[in-house]
Amino acid sequence: MPTILGQNQYGKAENRVVKITRDGATHHIKDLNVSVSLSGDMDEVHHSGSNAHVLPTDTTKNTVYAFAKEYGIESAEQFGIHLARHFVTSQEPIHRARIRIEEYAWERIGAPGSDGTGHSFVRKGQETRLAQVTYDGERWEVVSGLKDLTVMNSTDSEFRGYVKDKYTTLEEAGDRILATSVSGRWRFNWAGDERQAPDWDESYRQTRTHMLRAFAETYSLSLQQTLYRMGARIIDHRDEIDEVRFSLPNSHHFLVDLEPFGLENDNEVYFAADRPYGLIEATVLRDGCEARIPVDLTNL
Numbered sequence: 001m002p003t004i005l006g007q008n009q010y011g012k013a014e015n016r017v018v019k020i021t022r023d024g025a026t027h028h029i030k031d032l033n034v035s036v037s038l039s040g041d042m043d044e045v046h047h048s049g050s051n052a053h054v055l056p057t058d059t060t061k062n063t064v065y066a067f068a069k070e071y072g073i074e075s076a077e078q079f080g081i082h083l084a085r086h087f088v089t090s091q092e093p094i095h096r097a098r099i100r101i102e103e104y105a106w107e108r109i110g111a112p113g114s115d116g117t118g119h120s121f122v123r124k125g126q127e128t129r130l131a132q133v134t135y136d137g138e139r140w141e142v143v144s145g146l147k148d149l150t151v152m153n154s155t156d157s158e159f160r161g162y163v164k165d166k167y168t169t170l171e172e173a174g175d176r177i178l179a180t181s182v183s184g185r186w187r188f189n190w191a192g193d194e195r196q197a198p199d200w201d202e203s204y205r206q207t208r209t210h211m212l213r214a215f216a217e218t219y220s221l222s223l224q225q226t227l228y229r230m231g232a233r234i235i236d237h238r239d240e241i242d243e244v245r246f247s248l249p250n251s252h253h254f255l256v257d258l259e260p261f262g263l264e265n266d267n268e269v270y271f272a273a274d275r276p277y278g279l280i281e282a283t284v285l286r287d288g289c290e291a292r293i294p295v296d297l298t299n300l
C-alpha cells in the first residue's frame with residue numbers, strides 16, 4: 001500500500017533551565033521548562049533515514065542552555081522569540097519553530113538587605129505561567145497564558161433558571177460557592193517588530209490582574225457568564241491582546257447534610273468534590289479578529 005508522510009515535528013521537550021542573575025548579593029531566578037518543536041524539509045529522514053537535514057534534538061537542548069547565557073532570560077516570551085528566530089533563520093531545512101515554555105515562579109524569603117539573604121527563595125505555589133512562540137520565517141504568533149490558578153468566591157454566585165428534564169435533580173442555588181482552577185491562554189497581535197513588542201512581563205501581570213478582578217467583581221449567574229466577563233475585561237483593557245480562551249473546571253462545593261447529627265447547615269460546611277466537575281470552556285475575541293487558539297487547551 002502506498003503511504004505518505006503527514007505532519008511531523010521534532011525537537012527536545014522539557015528542557016529544564018534555571019538561570020541565576022547575580023546583582024551583588026541580590027540574586028534573581030528564572031526557572032523555565034522549554035520545549036522545542038521544529039518542522040520543515042524533513043521527508044528524507046523519515047523515508048530513507050538520511051539525517052542530512054536533521055539538527056539533533058541534543059543540539060536544540062544545548063541551544064536553550066547557551067541562549068540562557070548569551071541572551072539571558074528577560075521573559076519567557078522574549079526567550080522563546082530568540083530561540084524560534086534562531087532555528088528558522090540559521091537552518092535552511094527548518095521552516096517553522098514552535099517554542100513552548102512553562103515558567104515556575106519563586107519568591108524571596110525576606111527582603112534583600114534587611115531580613116532576607118538575597119539568595120533564598122520559596123517556590124510560589126500558585127499558577128504556572130505559559131508562553132508559546134511560533135515563527136515560520138514570516139509570521140509570528142505569541143500566545144501566553146497560565147494554568148492551575150485556583151480561585152474561589154464564597155458568595156455572589158447563584159445558578160438558577162436552567163433547563164429541567166426528567167433526569168434533573170440539581171436544586172437551584174441562590175448563594176453558592178464558585179471555585180475553579182483557571183487555565184487560560186491569550187494571543188497577542190504583535191506582528192514581529194521588536195521595537196513594538198509589548199512589555200511581556202507587565203502585560204502578564206496586568207492580564208492576570210484583570211482576570212482576577214473580573215472573577216471577584218462579577219455577581220455570577222453561571223460560570224459561563226463569569227468566564228465571558230474575565231475574557232472581555234482583558235480584551236477591553238489590553239490592546240495588545242486579540243483573543244482569550246479559558247478552560248474552567250467548576251469545582252463543585254456541595255452543602256453537607258448535617259441533620260443526622262441534629263445540626264443545621266446554614267451555608268457553612270461543604271464537601272469539596274474533586275470529580276466529576278463541570279467543564280466550562282470558551283473563547284472571547286476582539287470584534288473582527290480570528291480565533292486561532294486551539295479549542296482544546298491541552299493541545300497548547
Ligand SMILES: O=c1[nH]c(=O)c2[nH]c(=O)[nH]c2[nH]1
Binds near residue numbers: 159170221224250278
Ligand atoms: O455555572 C454553572 N454552569 C453550568 O452549566 C452548570 N451546570 C451545573 O450542573 N451547574 C452549573 N453551574
